[in-house]
Structure formats: C-alpha cells, structure tokens
Amino acid sequence: MKRQHPIKPTADSRWQWSVMVPTLSPAIRDWANSDGLIWLHLLKTVIAGLLALGIAMLLDLQQPRIAMTTVFVLMQPFSGMVLAKSFYRILGTAMGTIAALVLGALFVQQPELYMLGMIGWVSACIAAAVRYRHFRWYGFVLAGYTAALIGIPNVTAPHDLFLAALTRAAEVAVGIVCSSAVSALIVPQRSSLALRRTLHIRYTNFTAFAADVLGRGIERGQFERHFADIVDEIVGFEATRTFAAFEDPAMRSRSQHLSRLNAEFMDACTRLHALHQLLKRLRGSGPRRMADAITPYFRELSALLALTGDASVDAPRIAARMRLFHASLPRRVRETRRPLEATPAESLADFDTAAELLYRFVDEWIRYSETYTSLARRKPGVGQRTAGRYVSKTNGFVVAFTFARSAAVMAIAGWFWIATDWPSGGLAVIGAALACALTSTAPNAPKMAVQMAAGAVLATMTGYLFTCYVYPNIDGFPLLCVVLAPVLALGAFIASRKLSAGYGIGFSVFFCLLAGPDNVVAYAPDLLINNGIAITASLLLAAIVFTVIFPADIPWLTERIKGDLRAQVVSACKDELPGLNQRFQSGTHDLAAQLRMLLTRRSRRRRDALRWMLVTLEIGHAVIDLRNEASHAGYARALHPRWNSSMARTCDDLARLFERPDARGLERTLASVRSTTWAAQDVLETVHGDRDKRHDLQRILSSLHFIRTALLDKDAPFNTH
Structure with missing residues (x-):
C-alpha cells in the first residue's frame, strides 16, 4: 500500500552501482555506493525536468511547467518503477481527460453540479488507488487528478474545456516520456537487479x-518485531517483482x-x-x-x-x-x-x-x-512445483473510508470557492485533490500533508524571488536551465530523505506548478502569492480533516481489518483445498501489512494486531495441514463412525471462534478438537500395523495437538476476550 517515493540509497541500489564501477579505487567506489547514488538520482531528475520543460516550450504548449511538474511526481530511482508508473499514468491521464470532458458536457455552466460530479470522480479514483495499490495506484490517482486539473479551471468557461483537455494531456505526456527516457537511458538503475539483491x-x-x-531462542517481543519486518518484505517483494517485469524480459x-x-x-x-x-x-x-x-x-x-x-x-x-x-x-x-x-x-x-x-x-x-x-544461478525452476497467484486483499471499509475522507476535503474546499468566488479557489480544490491523492497510502497522512504545506510555503517564497528578480534578468533557455537546476536539485534532494520526503515533494511539485516558467512568463507576484496561499490552505485543510474527522487509526476501522484477518482462518476451514495455502498466506500477510501501516505508533493496539496476525498464521496453517492430511486419510471414514462429523465440527467451531472470539467459543472449540483427537487415536489403533496409514494418522494427531496448544496459549489474543 505504500507509495514509492524517491528513497535514500539502500543495500540494493548500492550493490547495483558497485557492479557498474568495479575498476575504480576503493575510495571512489565507496563514494559511488553511497553519496554518488544520491547525486546520480538528482542529476537524472533535474535533466528529465529541464528536458520536459524544453520540449514543451519547443512544441509551444500552453503550460510547459505542467510537463516539468509531471517529472517530479513521476521520477524514481529504478527504471522499472518509472516505466510501470508511466504505463499506468498514460492510461490514467486518458481516463481523466475523458472524465473531465464528460462532466463538462453534462453540467454546462452548472458549477455546483459540476463540482459534485468532480468530487465523486476524484474520490472514487483515490479509493480505487487504495484498493489496487502498487504501480496501479498511479493510474487511478492520475485519472482523478487529471480530471481536476483540466476541468476545475474551466468550470465557468466550458467552451475552452476541449482545448484545455488536449493541451494538459499533451503536457503530461511530455513529462512521462522524458522521465522514462532519462531513467532508462542514463546509467539505469534496474529494479530487476534490486530484486536479485x-x-x-x-x-x-x-x-x-x-x-x-x-539454537538459542529469541525473546517474544524481539521475535514479533522481526516477524513483522518479514511481513513487510513479503508484501514489498510482490511490488518489486511487478516493477522488474516492466523492464526485464527474463x-x-x-x-x-x-x-x-x-x-x-x-x-x-x-x-x-x-x-x-x-x-x-x-x-x-x-x-x-x-x-x-x-x-x-x-x-x-x-x-x-x-x-x-x-x-x-x-x-x-x-x-x-x-x-x-x-x-x-x-x-x-x-x-x-x-x-x-x-x-x-x-x-x-x-x-x-x-x-x-x-x-x-x-x-x-x-x-x-x-x-x-x-x-x-539463473537456472530453470526446480521440478514442476507451481504456486498460486499472490492475492492482495483490502478491507471494503478502508476503501469507503478513503472515499469519504477525500470527498469531505474536496467538498469543503469546493464549497468555500463557490460561496466566496475566490479567484484562486479552483487551485485550492486542485491542491485538496492532490493532497488526498499523494497521502492516500502514506503511513501518517496528516504529517505528510503538513510537510507538503511547509514545502508549498517555501515554494511560494522561492517562486516570488524567481518571478520578481530572476526571470526578468535572464535571456535564453540555457541560462534558464542554469538558474533552475540548483532549485530543482534541492527539492529532489529533500524528497530523497525518508523523514523529510513530504517537504521535498511539496517544494518540488508546487514550485513547478506555481512558478515554473511558461513560453510567455506572466510577472504577477500578487497572483503567485494568492495561489500559494490557496495551495497551502488546502493542504492544511486536508491535514485537519485527516486528524480530527477521519483519523486513519480510528479503532472501528482497525477492528474491521482485524475482522478480515480473522476471516482468513474461516477461509482456511471452509474453502476449497486446491490453491488454498497460497491464498491464505498472501491474504494474511497483505492484511497484516495494512494494519501495520495504519498503526504506526507503538501501542497496545499495535501489539494486539500483530498477535492476531501471528495466531491467524499459526492456526490457519495448521488447519490447512489438518484438512490436507485428512483428505489423504479418506479410509478413516469407514473405520470410525464419527470421523467426518468430528472433523467438520472442529473446522466449524474454529471458524466461529475466529468470527466471534469469546470464552464460550474457545471452550466449544477445545472440546471439538479433543473429540476429533480421540477419534483419530481410535483410528490409529486400528491401522497401527500399516506404516503409511499410521504416519497419516500421526500427522493428523500432531496438527490437532498443535491447534489445541495454540488455543490454550496464554499469549493468544482471543484469550483476553
């Protein structure tokens, strides 16, 4: 669910870079594996941004700064990430353009209805981005954001809507092409290499x-923390695998x-x-x-x-x-x-x-x-073993919550714009849409919104200096690149630091959006300041709504996700066996990663969520083992009159316990597990002389005993109920 922002060099990227510089001296190689990666990413980002600006100017597009803004939203350290984002961004841009035209045709000169339609479309796109995540996130976000960028400035001038849609789409396309080309051609950092590392x-x-x-055992808290990190690695691996598929045919x-x-x-x-x-x-x-x-x-x-x-x-x-x-x-x-x-x-x-x-x-x-x-060793796969598809799961309440949160922020901004007829109100609505989109999968959305607001303030101040004192005193595109490069590199550098990414994103995106140069530069510092205030106000509005009205860690929301997590055991008890283990494992890890993203602060609720994840994996996996072994021991039905009913009752009671954890359900489940254990022991005595059948029954008894000890564990979360 995490959005892939430019990141500081990791062990993966250091390893890739070292492959490219094997002949350099140790000191230079050490620099290339650390700070050199940062400078490489900054260089590529600045080149892509200025290239997009230059091409857009050469094509005489109306707002070349939109192309440059696109680069800073899109640029990533690994080429596969950029290619994946670019593919879905093109699709999202096309859908957003169509949506803006359709809404404009339906609600000609009806700003209130047009605004309601736009709020519904953008909020639905952001909710879909949360549902599908990874690289598809960008396609849905751009479908909403592009519609707002095209349609909102033309609410009162519908005759300009079609031309504006074509122009914005062209500007965004230039940014996509430039960022993809620079990332793939200039010292490419392959996500496929990162995947191998x-x-x-x-x-x-x-x-x-x-x-x-x-060997020596690990304290419970240390084990839980390490296992939680493993969960993040498993979910992140699937995203990296998809990125790598975009750039490497192998x-x-x-x-x-x-x-x-x-x-x-x-x-x-x-x-x-x-x-x-x-x-x-x-x-x-x-x-x-x-x-x-x-x-x-x-x-x-x-x-x-x-x-x-x-x-x-x-x-x-x-x-x-x-x-x-x-x-x-x-x-x-x-x-x-x-x-x-x-x-x-x-x-x-x-x-x-x-x-x-x-x-x-x-x-x-x-x-x-x-x-x-x-x-x-890059050899063919071992044997003919196959694995099912990784199944991503997102709670429906999380999707609805995201929709409601985005709609609330945009509705407040839109109502204020229409009620006051504020000249920069349209930009405030666009800023609100951008804030909701960029923070939709952030671990701490209010904090990121505040950081982006601070970055927007700095971008407005820097843009004022450029508009008043820099642009009037330069002549020609080469000199323009010289003066813009340090500012763009500064924003990219701040965005590359994990703790300050929001500041860098806010500064880079809104400097380009507010004060980026066009073919015909408008020297209007008052408009710039008013637009900067509108953007900052919309970001702060988003932070307030995220904190006060729609906090992400609200208890009822996390309880719904924990309910979905427990429902994985219900699936393990009742679903069809073919492919069940892979569906169970991937769905459980995916839901656990979502809980960890919402519960960022160390607290009892976070520990409780982690323990639900662990006990779900523990018992769910054991139930799948039990059902698989019981399917192999089909002969037991004829050897014990209550075999089928005991097995079915055990699975049903386990499913009910995880649906509604309580002491009575726990007692009932323990009783049914004990009854099935007795039945399995009776069958074992009957088939004791047959080695294969004896081993089948011993494995069934081991699964039942493990389930029983897990249910009796004093640290199990349902025992607190």
Whole structure:
C-alpha cells in the first residue's frame, strides 16, 4: 500500500552501482555506493525536468511547467518503477481527460453540479488507488487528478474545456516520456537487479534468524518485531517483482518462478513461527523431559543453517546437508521416542508434534533453498512445483473510508470557492485533490500533508524571488536551465530523505506548478502569492480533516481489518483445498501489512494486531495441514463412525471462534478438537500395523495437538476476550 517515493540509497541500489564501477579505487567506489547514488538520482531528475520543460516550450504548449511538474511526481530511482508508473499514468491521464470532458458536457455552466460530479470522480479514483495499490495506484490517482486539473479551471468557461483537455494531456505526456527516457537511458538503475539483491539479502537474513530461533531462542517481543519486518518484505517483494517485469524480459518469463519462491518463503516463515511457539510452550510449561529430548535436534539444525560466506555459494551446500538431515530424521526420532513411550499421552504428543513440525520446516526450507539457488544461478525452476497467484486483499471499509475522507476535503474546499468566488479557489480544490491523492497510502497522512504545506510555503517564497528578480534578468533557455537546476536539485534532494520526503515533494511539485516558467512568463507576484496561499490552505485543510474527522487509526476501522484477518482462518476451514495455502498466506500477510501501516505508533493496539496476525498464521496453517492430511486419510471414514462429523465440527467451531472470539467459543472449540483427537487415536489403533496409514494418522494427531496448544496459549489474543 505504500507509495514509492524517491528513497535514500539502500543495500540494493548500492550493490547495483558497485557492479557498474568495479575498476575504480576503493575510495571512489565507496563514494559511488553511497553519496554518488544520491547525486546520480538528482542529476537524472533535474535533466528529465529541464528536458520536459524544453520540449514543451519547443512544441509551444500552453503550460510547459505542467510537463516539468509531471517529472517530479513521476521520477524514481529504478527504471522499472518509472516505466510501470508511466504505463499506468498514460492510461490514467486518458481516463481523466475523458472524465473531465464528460462532466463538462453534462453540467454546462452548472458549477455546483459540476463540482459534485468532480468530487465523486476524484474520490472514487483515490479509493480505487487504495484498493489496487502498487504501480496501479498511479493510474487511478492520475485519472482523478487529471480530471481536476483540466476541468476545475474551466468550470465557468466550458467552451475552452476541449482545448484545455488536449493541451494538459499533451503536457503530461511530455513529462512521462522524458522521465522514462532519462531513467532508462542514463546509467539505469534496474529494479530487476534490486530484486536479485533483495532475494540474496532475504535468504541470508532469514537463515541467520532461523538459526537463532532454533539454537538459542529469541525473546517474544524481539521475535514479533522481526516477524513483522518479514511481513513487510513479503508484501514489498510482490511490488518489486511487478516493477522488474516492466523492464526485464527474463524477469517477466520467470514471474511464476519468483512467485513460487515468495510462496515457499511464506511457508517457511510460518512454519518457523509455529516451531518458535511450540518451543516456547515446551520450555515454559511443558514436561522437562520432552524439551530435553527434542532440543538437540533444534540445535543441530541451527548449526546446519550457519552461513560461512556468500549465501549464493553456501545455499547449495546447506541444502545438501539439510537433505541428509531430513532423510535421517524419522529414524532418529523413532529411536529417541522409544524410551519416552511410557510417559503420559499428552506429554508424548508434545514430542510428536515438535518432531513433525521440525520435519515439515526442514522440508519447506529445502524447497525454498532449492528455488533460491536456481534463481541465483539463473537456472530453470526446480521440478514442476507451481504456486498460486499472490492475492492482495483490502478491507471494503478502508476503501469507503478513503472515499469519504477525500470527498469531505474536496467538498469543503469546493464549497468555500463557490460561496466566496475566490479567484484562486479552483487551485485550492486542485491542491485538496492532490493532497488526498499523494497521502492516500502514506503511513501518517496528516504529517505528510503538513510537510507538503511547509514545502508549498517555501515554494511560494522561492517562486516570488524567481518571478520578481530572476526571470526578468535572464535571456535564453540555457541560462534558464542554469538558474533552475540548483532549485530543482534541492527539492529532489529533500524528497530523497525518508523523514523529510513530504517537504521535498511539496517544494518540488508546487514550485513547478506555481512558478515554473511558461513560453510567455506572466510577472504577477500578487497572483503567485494568492495561489500559494490557496495551495497551502488546502493542504492544511486536508491535514485537519485527516486528524480530527477521519483519523486513519480510528479503532472501528482497525477492528474491521482485524475482522478480515480473522476471516482468513474461516477461509482456511471452509474453502476449497486446491490453491488454498497460497491464498491464505498472501491474504494474511497483505492484511497484516495494512494494519501495520495504519498503526504506526507503538501501542497496545499495535501489539494486539500483530498477535492476531501471528495466531491467524499459526492456526490457519495448521488447519490447512489438518484438512490436507485428512483428505489423504479418506479410509478413516469407514473405520470410525464419527470421523467426518468430528472433523467438520472442529473446522466449524474454529471458524466461529475466529468470527466471534469469546470464552464460550474457545471452550466449544477445545472440546471439538479433543473429540476429533480421540477419534483419530481410535483410528490409529486400528491401522497401527500399516506404516503409511499410521504416519497419516500421526500427522493428523500432531496438527490437532498443535491447534489445541495454540488455543490454550496464554499469549493468544482471543484469550483476553
């Protein structure tokens, strides 16, 4: 859901740049990998902006500054991001142009009705941008913003609307072409390279994290924070994968391979979380003998996961050792289990469940490692394994909330404009639309709106100096480029800093919009100041509405998203099994990332949301395992009269518990899990002589026992209800 602003150099971009400068001295290479990346991005942004301005002037377009403004809204460090945005921006611009013409035709010289239609269109576009996110965000935002940019200045002059629509579309197109060309042709920073480096870093970090969890254990809060970062990585990976497909045919052809890798990574992470939870319960309240019996296997696995150097080199070696460990694990576990068989069944179930989860984790880690190795070495995919499509989910209330918030801001600005007949009121409405659009997916929308307002104030002051003292004293386009370059670079530099991005975006965009040069420069400082006040007032209005009337972290909204998160377990209990695991994993991670974006401040509500995400993954994954194993053990129906009804009741009670968490539902679910466990134990005694069937029933019992221990966990969020 996060909008991709120009960012400070990351490990990904540093790695790409270092590939391009392998022969330079260490000092120069170090500069190129850090500050050099910033200067490269600033240089490309300024070149693209001035190129767009020059071409628009050469074509004698009415407002060349719109083309320059487009560059600063569009420019990104990676070429794939720009190409992706440009493709959807062209579509959005075309739709916005059509919408402006249609509204103008329907409401000729009826500003009130025209304003209502424009508010509905822009708000709907911003809401759709929140719903579909990533690079498609830009298409929907531009469909709304372009309509406002074209239509609002021509409300009272409908005869100029068609010509204005064509002119604005041409100006925006020039900005799109220039930003795409400069990004792709001048020292391109490929998002496909960033994707490969991301995979390398993720594999290294996850392997080290798993080794720590299995070897020495990690405190609960530290584990939760690290796992939350993993959620962001999974969601961000899908966006980067899509960006890379726009620029690299090889990445496009291997899209399914990458999708499978992300799915296997999600499975391995979820299984690691389950192991961590079971270890916590064993060490906290479980039998000491069982914990001592299983712990050596975890420590051995931790040692096997130790990296000694480059992950792409270590991965095949570790995978080979893990395959040997995986092949010998059942025999060794049976030998360890024999002396424990005299212990109570409940304690023995702890050992069996831990061993089963360990076996599954090793299997899933091997799959993930093999797929990663094949990608790192650019070889074909492993076997014929396929993964379902990543499924993005957005709560309907979030979409409606975004629509209402945007409509409220624009309605207030539009009402004030019509009621007062303020000459700059139309620009205030455009500023309100821009504020709602640019902050629609920001983690802290009020803060960003305030930063943009401060940037607009600085842009107005700088624009006043240029209008009064700079433009009258220069002659020719080359000199114009010389005086504009430092100002444009300053805005791009501020926007590249994470904590001050709003200031830089506000300064860059509104300096170009308010004081950018046209073919015929109008020296009207009073109009400039009035327009600057209008833009600043609209941004501050947006910040006030976002804070007072529509705060993003309002409790009922986050509760709705948590309800959708819990509904993932309902899907795990009731949906069709083919492709269910991928749909469950991707939807759960996507909703969890949205909750983390809304709940930015550390608080009890944020911790509660994170724990709902963890328990949803934990129990939902276990239910899918249970249903898959039960489908393989179809013979159990004939061996136990209540087998089908017990399994169905367990799934139904789990679904009801997550739909409406309460103590009574928890007791009912525990009872049904216990009843199904007894049924599975009866079937196990019947088929004990058949090794394959015995293993099927043991896996079912392990899933049931794990679900029961997860329900009884004192840290589980539904226990607080």
